[in-house]
Amino acid sequence: MKKLKRSARLVEMTQYLLFRPHTLIPLTTFADRYSSAKSSISEDLAIIKEVFELEGLGELLTMAGAAGGVKFIPKVPKAISLQFIKKLCEKLAQPERILPGEFIYMSDILGQPSIMNEVGKMFASAFAGRDIDVVMTVETKGIPLAYATASYLNLPVVIVRRDNRVTEGSAVSINYVSGSNKRIQTMSLARRAMKEESKVLIVDDFMRAGGTIQGMMDLLKEFRATLKGVGVFVESGEVVEHLVEDYISLARLTEMDAKTKHIAVVPGNYFDNEEVQNE
């Protein structure tokens, strides 16, 4: 690459880092790329670091030494996320979202990549420090959330199928009871879809009693995999006893009455302390 002026180099390095989250980039990569001295690169990184922090984009970690370099860790401050979630809660509380069977219509929200990216960034912030190999979800609605999260964590995604029509060679199937309708259902995952002993983050769009997530946790055992975290976009707060104890939720559906057409949605447990501070 031809030698760039500092101004152009800053633009170039910014996009380079933004598209490579959780990836260690040796300073020599930049120095070679721009035919610049490492000292200039370090000065550039200091400027970028300041803006990323100011903007709530994330941290720029610099590691010294032979194996050193710089790593961009996307991390949105909770206070910024909370503002975003509060607006989403208002949208989710629209009466016309009430569906038969106490379901809530969210496809319009889940269908917006810009919202999914924000939500993915929140999960990536929440789970940034954990040692994770793969993000898992079950088809269909959790998929965009899992990809957005995985994208910011620089991890692959594994999608569990809701049937056993898997056409990908040998597969592991388990039965689970969905909390929503108490029916026994099947979920399955191809053997080759996930390495044994993987460290897994489970992400899903909605959790009522947690039967579906419990199902995925049972599936993990078949792969001798370890659960590293559970993130749900919206949880139903009407359930007294959850099958899953340790999870992060971004929003909580606290009331839904089909007769009076009343829904109430509040920020989830991820913001518990933040809420207290704000009020």
Next chain:
Amino acid sequence: MKKLKRSARLVEMTQYLLFRPHTLIPLTTFADRYSSAKSSISEDLAIIKEVFELEGLGELLTMAGAAGGVKFIPKVPKAISLQFIKKLCEKLAQPERILPGEFIYMSDILGQPSIMNEVGKMFASAFAGRDIDVVMTVETKGIPLAYATASYLNLPVVIVRRDNRVTEGSAVSINYVSGSNKRIQTMSLARRAMKEESKVLIVDDFMRAGGTIQGMMDLLKEFRATLKGVGVFVESGEVVEHLVEDYISLARLTEMDAKTKHIAVVPGNYFDNEEVQNE
């Protein structure tokens, strides 16, 4: 926001533009944001524009006048995309990908957000000039491609379900014959999931005869929607007669022999002219 130095402003504007593709941003937005003169902002944009073009990230369109501003159009040059696709073709041609029933195992590739983002950028480049309201796909494997594409085009995604268990109020179901196994199958879409008369881009991961895509096209009629384009990641070149005529493919499976364990995958029709130029 406090007044930033030019260097910091460049970093800030770069990330701002990258996260808002296909969105018109008035110059006053930047001028107000950084308490800077419009002339300085214009100079910054010229620097960013040059780097974006040099890097093959896309175009920065500046529109003059009262309704003017700047718009980032992600667009990867075909020559860069072709290099990426050629490497993917090599990966796809690994003999262990052959599955019973002449399926090809792609879940590991579809499971990598970074690859999906690249592929999404290619579709966004290919369809950038078309007037599209929504990106449509059918569950399950096309979903990450649809989101990646829609993210770069700043559009919402609509996911067609492969059953009629839609729990989202009234839905339209159609029957279609999947080219893969000649069985009659059902796909459905909730009425509220897509506005009537929408302009639609269809995206899917794999196309054999095109029965599934034809099914989505039939579904469009029920919504009085218009097809604006079809993008498939991998097409099977072994099929003589496609049900779908006008589509863009990024890769083409030309041979698959389960006995000899031979697969051949070449770049798709998107690169047809590019290929000729290169060879």
